[in-house]
Amino acid sequence: xxxxxxxxxxxxxxxxxxxxxxxxxxxxxxxxxxxxxxxxxxxxxxxxxxxxxxxxxxxxxxxxxxxxxxxxxxxxxxxxxxxxxxxxxxxxxxxxxxxxxxxxxxxxxxxxxxxxxxxxxxxxxxxxxxxxxxxxxxxxxxxxxxxxxxxxxxxxxxxxxxxxxxxxxxxxxxxxxxxxxxxxxxxxxxxxxxxxxxxxxxxxxxxxxxxxxxxxxxxxxxxxxxxxxxxxxxxxxxxxxxxxxxxxxxxxxxxxxxxxxxxxxxxxxxxxxxxxxxxxxxxxxxxxxxxxxxxxxxxxxxxxxxxxxxxxxxxxxxxxxxxxxxxxxxxxxxxxxxxxxxxxxxxxxxxxxxxxxxxxxxxxxxxxxxxxxxxxxxxxxxxxxxxxxxxxxxxxxxxxxxxxxxxxxxxxxxxxxx
Amino acid sequence: xxxxxxxxxxxxxxxxxxxxxxxxxxxxxxxxxxxxxxxxxxxxxxxxxxxxxxxxxxxxxxxxxxxxxxxxxxxxxxxxxxxxxxxxxxxxxxxxxxxxxxxxxxxxxxxxxxxxxxxxxxxxxxxxxxxxxxxxxxxxxxxxxxxxxxxxxxxxxxxxxxxxxxxxxxxxxxxxxxxxxxxxxxxxxxxxxxxxxxxxxxxxxxxxxxxxxxxxxxxxxxxxxxxxxxxxxxxxxxxxxxxxxxxxxxxxxxxxxxxxxxxxxxxxxxxxxxxxxxxxxxxxxxxxxxxxxxxxxxxxxxxxxxxxxxxxxxxxxxxxxxxxxxxxxxxxxxxxxxxxxxxxxxxxxxxxxxxxxxxxxxxxxxxxxxxxxxxxxxxxxxxxxxxxxxxxxxxxxxxxxxxxxxxxxxxxxxxxxx
Numbered sequence: 001x002x003x004x005x006x007x008x009x010x011x012x013x014x015x016x017x018x019x020x021x022x023x024x025x026x027x028x029x030x031x032x033x034x035x036x037x038x039x040x041x042x043x044x045x046x047x048x049x050x051x052x053x054x055x056x057x058x059x060x061x062x063x064x065x066x067x068x069x070x071x072x073x074x075x076x077x078x079x080x081x082x083x084x085x086x087x088x089x090x091x092x093x094x095x096x097x098x099x100x101x102x103x104x105x106x107x108x109x110x111x112x113x114x115x116x117x118x119x120x121x122x123x124x125x126x127x128x129x130x131x132x133x134x135x136x137x138x139x140x141x142x143x144x145x146x147x148x149x150x151x152x153x154x155x156x157x158x159x160x161x162x163x164x165x166x167x168x169x170x171x172x173x174x175x176x177x178x179x180x181x182x183x184x185x186x187x188x189x190x191x192x193x194x195x196x197x198x199x200x201x202x203x204x205x206x207x208x209x210x211x212x213x214x215x216x217x218x219x220x221x222x223x224x225x226x227x228x229x230x231x232x233x234x235x236x237x238x239x240x241x242x243x244x245x246x247x248x249x250x251x252x253x254x255x256x257x258x259x260x261x262x263x264x265x266x267x268x269x270x271x272x273x274x275x276x277x278x279x280x281x282x283x284x285x286x287x288x289x290x291x292x293x294x295x296x297x298x299x300x301x302x303x304x305x306x307x308x309x310x311x312x313x314x315x316x317x318x319x320x321x322x323x324x325x326x327x328x329x330x331x332x333x334x335x336x337x338x339x340x341x342x343x344x345x346x347x348x349x350x351x352x353x354x355x356x357x358x359x360x361x362x363x364x365x366x367x368x369x370x371x372x373x374x375x376x377x378x379x380x381x382x383x384x385x386x387x388x389x390x391x392x393x394x395x396x397x398x399x400x401x402x403x404x405x406x407x408x409x410x411x412x413x414x415x416x417x418x
Numbered sequence: 419x420x421x422x423x424x425x426x427x428x429x430x431x432x433x434x435x436x437x438x439x440x441x442x443x444x445x446x447x448x449x450x451x452x453x454x455x456x457x458x459x460x461x462x463x464x465x466x467x468x469x470x471x472x473x474x475x476x477x478x479x480x481x482x483x484x485x486x487x488x489x490x491x492x493x494x495x496x497x498x499x500x501x502x503x504x505x506x507x508x509x510x511x512x513x514x515x516x517x518x519x520x521x522x523x524x525x526x527x528x529x530x531x532x533x534x535x536x537x538x539x540x541x542x543x544x545x546x547x548x549x550x551x552x553x554x555x556x557x558x559x560x561x562x563x564x565x566x567x568x569x570x571x572x573x574x575x576x577x578x579x580x581x582x583x584x585x586x587x588x589x590x591x592x593x594x595x596x597x598x599x600x601x602x603x604x605x606x607x608x609x610x611x612x613x614x615x616x617x618x619x620x621x622x623x624x625x626x627x628x629x630x631x632x633x634x635x636x637x638x639x640x641x642x643x644x645x646x647x648x649x650x651x652x653x654x655x656x657x658x659x660x661x662x663x664x665x666x667x668x669x670x671x672x673x674x675x676x677x678x679x680x681x682x683x684x685x686x687x688x689x690x691x692x693x694x695x696x697x698x699x700x701x702x703x704x705x706x707x708x709x710x711x712x713x714x715x716x717x718x719x720x721x722x723x724x725x726x727x728x729x730x731x732x733x734x735x736x737x738x739x740x741x742x743x744x745x746x747x748x749x750x751x752x753x754x755x756x757x758x759x760x761x762x763x764x765x766x767x768x769x770x771x772x773x774x775x776x777x778x779x780x781x782x783x784x785x786x787x788x789x790x791x792x793x794x795x796x797x798x799x800x801x802x803x804x805x806x807x808x809x810x811x812x813x814x815x816x817x818x819x820x821x822x823x824x825x826x827x828x829x830x831x832x833x834x835x836x
Contacts, residue, residue, distance in 0.1 A: 019753070023777055096776065102798060108787050110797045113775065117809050200809055221639060221810045242832035249834035335437070344828075357531065357827050358514065359441050369526050369830025378835070379528045379826060380520060391535050391618055391823040392639045393811040405809040408797060409775050410762075412787025414660035416667035417796070 003183070007191040011146055011198035013176035014119050018144030021177050022116045026093040028171065029140055033089035035167040036136065037082045043163045044078055050159035051128070058152055070126045071153055081132045084383060088136040091382040094400050095142045098409065107415045112406035116142030118200040120403060121192060123148045123214055125206035128156035134203075135164050135178050137385045141403035144177045146199060148192060150206075151184030158182070193218040203386045203398075223398065225363075225389035227313040228258030228341035230371040233330040233356070234274055235347035236267040242368060243346040244278050247319075249370040250344070252285045256315045258387065259342050259364075259374040263310070263320040265330045268294070271323045275299045287317045294323035311337035327352045331360055338362055340389040342374040363389050363396035421601070425609040429564055429616035431594035432537050436562030439595050440534045444511040446589065447558055451507035453585040454554065455500045461581045462496055468577035469546070476570055488544045489571055499550045502801060506554040509800040512818050513560045516827065525833045530824040534560030536618040538821065539610060541566045541632055543624035546574035552621075553582050553596050555803045559821035562595045564617060566610060568624075569602030576600070611636040621804045621816075641816065643781075643807035645731040646676030646759035648789040651748040651774070652692055653765035654685040660786060661764040662696050665737075667788040668762070670703045674733050676805065677760050677782075677792040681728070681738040683748045686712070689741045693717045705735045712741035729755035745770045749777055756780055758807040760792040781807050781814035 001009075040047065051073040058068050094114050101111030120143045122134045131147055138145035149157040157180060165175035181188055193202065196219045204214040208226050215222050232250055234243045250261025266274055271294060279299035282289060289295065290309045291302035302321070309320045310333070324330045327345075334343050344366040345356040353367045364374040374397065376384025381399030388394040394402040419427075458465065469491040476486050512532050519529030538561045540552045549565055556563035567575040579598035586593040599606055611620065614637045622632040626644050633640050650668055652661045668679025684692055689712060697717035700707060707713065708727045709720035720739070727738045728751070742748045745763075752761050762784040763774040771785045782792040792815065794802025799817030806812040812820040 019779075022779070104796065104798055106791065106796060108784075108791055108796075113783075115779070115809075118779075221808075239832065245832060245834050253835055361437075361440070361533070361536075362825065364826040364828065365531075366526075366828035367830055368832050369828050370834040372835040373524065373526055373828060373830075373833070374826070378522065378524060378526075380522055390639075395823045396826040405813045407780065408782040408792070408814040410782065410784035410787050410791060412785055412791075414657065414663060414786050415791070416663050416788040417671055417790040 003185065003188060004191045007181070007188055008195060008198070010176070010179045011119065011192070011195045013174075014144040014146050014179045015198045017174035017177035018116070018119050018142075020174060021139065021144060022095070022142045024142065024173070029093065030089040032139065032167055032171050032173065033085050033136055035171065036132070036164050037085040039163045039167045040078065040082055040085070040132070040160070047073060047078070047156070047159050047163065050155040053155040054153050061152070063152065067126060067152070071128070071156070073128060073156060077129055081129050084133055085136050088140050088383055091140060091400055093140065094404050099406070106417070107413065109411040111409050113409045114401075114404045115407050116404055119144040119146060119198060121146045121148070121199045121202040121220065123189060123192075123202065123204045123210070125150040125210060126153055128153045128160060130205060131157045131160045131180070132164070133383060134385060135161070137383055137400060137403060139177065141400050143403055144179070146179045146181070146192065148181040148189060154184050190217060193220060196220050205386055221392070223386060223388040223390065223394055225258065225339070225341060225387045227339050228260070229262050229311050229313050229337065229339040230259060230342040230374070231263045231265055231334050231338060231344070232261050232371065233265040233324075233327070233334075233345045234267060234270055235327060235345060235349060235352055236269040237348045238270060238274075238346040239348060240270070240274050240277055243274060244281050246344065246346055246368070246370050247278055248281050248285065250372055251282070251287055251319050252317065253370075253372055255317055258313075259371050260315070261319070261371045262312065262314055263322070263337070265322050265324050265333060267327075267330075268323050268325055271298055275321070282319060285317070287319055289319055289321050291321040292323055295321045311339070313339070327355065331356065334360055334362070341387070342366065342371045344369060344371050363387070421603065421606060422609040425599070425606055426613060426616070428594070428597045429537065429610070429613045432562040432564050432597045433616045435592035435595035436534070436537050436560075438592060439557065439562060440513070440560045442560065442591070447511065448507040450557065450585055450589050450591065451503050451554055453589065454550070454582050455503040457581045457585050458496060458500055458503070458550070458578070465491060465496070465574070465577050465581065468573040471573040472571050479570070481570065485544060485570070489546070489574070491546060491574060495547055499547050502551055503554050506558050506801055509558060509818055511558065512822050517824070524835070525831065527829040529827050531827045532819075532822045533825050534822055537562040537564060537616060539564045539566070539617045539620040539638065541607060541610075541620060541622045541628070543568040543628060544571055546571045546578060548623060549575045549578045549598070550582070551801060552803060553579070555801055555818060555821060557595070559818050561821055562597070564597045564599070564610065566599040566607060572602050608635060611638060614638050623804055639810070641804060641806040641808065641812055643676065643757070643759060643805045645757050646678070647680050647729050647731050647755065647757040648677060648760040648792075649681045649683055649752050649756060649762070650679050650789065651683040651742075651745070651752075651761075651763045652685060652688055653745060653763060653767060653770055654687040655766045656685075656688060656692075656764040657766060658688070658692050658695055661692060662699050664762065664764055664786070664788050665696055666699050666703065668790055669700065669705055669737050670735065671788075671790055673735055676731075677789050678733070679737070679789045680730065680732055681740070681755070683740050683742050683751060685745075685748075686741050686743055689716055693739070700737060703735070705737055707737055707739050709739040710741055713739045729757075731757070745773065749774065752778055752780070759805070760784065760789045762787060762789050781805070
């Protein structure tokens, strides 16, 4: 059997198993999730041992301490995986829900029933906890999952998947419902991305390079975001203390994540008062300001911005700052340089708040709140399987509901068309 | 400028125009739609003249009379295009609707606002009325549209698009919101399908060949259905008169469309009574039965079914018939041979009705109703832009709502994350 055939067979088996998952009672799915939490706790020594192999190999390869940190299955990480499983078990089951059931003039009753997508392919990088989080969400939504983690976490991922599959077997569920790529070969990913008959959706999570690779090579629909270049626009009449809080939180609370604030736009009428005020706060937190000419005048410590600073995802204590003429100029700048992730306005004006919400094309648009809120947990979706900045199917943080679709159902009493 | 550049520029202009459309007030959109209806009536002589060129060319090329019939813009077709425009104007505007607005523990209010997709690419075959129907639905949903009709309808399509664009100009709306492919060159379609930065969604409508070509060559997401192989399963305890009505309506009311019934599955305990009964009715309507061995025994006029008859979209007065052991065997047959379009059960049993609805994976699943009801109009969606049998974004008939997506909006009062 060639490698392509092997990968294909894994996907065929997963699709077969998913047909059963689609009709599994909620109580069984929740029991499986609780069993997985128990299994991970019971098998933690085995998991640790396998994780140590990855860590040792990582040290040999000279991975950075940040990378090794992401790789390590510490007590804390294992605890949070276990808690995550319990949280997913506690979420309402979206499958089977019937919405919009209406009686039509012909006499038929038409509604939409929520159903699983089928098989979800997850392609991700170093954090092995994604293995457990993704498997749990896909299972709860009634989907099979085909996991392909980073090569540096292969032992950890195989160990975690084994623990999860053992729980499926104990519950007499086909363990192929959770498949894991057995090889770290890059060609295997290419093979996976051609299996449009078996895999319904691909979700890549990781750096922009990985995501572009997946998007460009997949024949299967991909839900993804390349990056988060989130702007905050401080309007003429903004509450300046509030604006400082929102900018500081967005930039400094966790600068390395996709919903961190990367750029600040300031209405020219607010710039005189606001820029020195926020400049002091940012300088105090060690944030480098890269600003336009007007910003440089009002805050002398500003580094002159280069063209490449607009639309840049710094993921660091760096903030691009520009003074703009009005809300239209701010929205134009965002349309040109934003990444359709998250955009925020700080304003006390009703009209501009409503316009910004309506007119800015981004998956999250906010008034008077930190961009850091763009998150499935903060939005009440439960857990998050990813974020989409493409508009088909899902736009923004994706939870259980986004792992399902709706089919039409018809209750008739013998109606025919005339 | 190369042809690829020309096509790209049309799409760039369309995307630019779509940004304005996205925020157009409902009253303006409805006025434009009414203006288009007027424009078509006022310009009917011009439209007819151009249509005559296509008809003459079609006759020269030896098109069938059925093809010429689909191409002709008769009074009736023009009347139905005009009525379609008024109907789309009368539909509720989905854009701007805010759903699920909830207060989160952090204090922020989070909801989902319905927004346009951006630019929709329509690729279709001979019927020029699709030009008007698709433009109207896309406009109402706030999308730009890039139209590429069949080469045999090029003069008609260009004429219709010109009339629609003139109305946009009169309303001071950028006419690039409705673009039409100026050439019938096949290469131009290939160019269009690469424009993922400008076009958000492709909807192909036509024969399976066209749709497969589009799906295989597009870098843009495609919503499509290849074919409709719709089954009716007559359960053991079905009301047999009702079952005959449903089968006859599904097979004979309009055999050439995708929601026509192509196959009949009969529970073995119902076969003795049902097959002679439905056989008489089908024979009376000139329907050829291609059946399994058991069917042949109970209805001697049966043509023995070949393997290729299962899962075949006949689009003609032919019906594949198979006797099955039970509802599970019926659902297995459907899983193997169905096309995820529309599947129906005729039953008087509560349990099997509910199981069939829940377990059959198709975009429309029906109890005791004709498969011919699988239609946007019949479901109350208003007009239909197409049918999707893929699960991402839309599954089943697609109306205005399916031409939009939802973004997250956040109303804050200065909240930051802790």
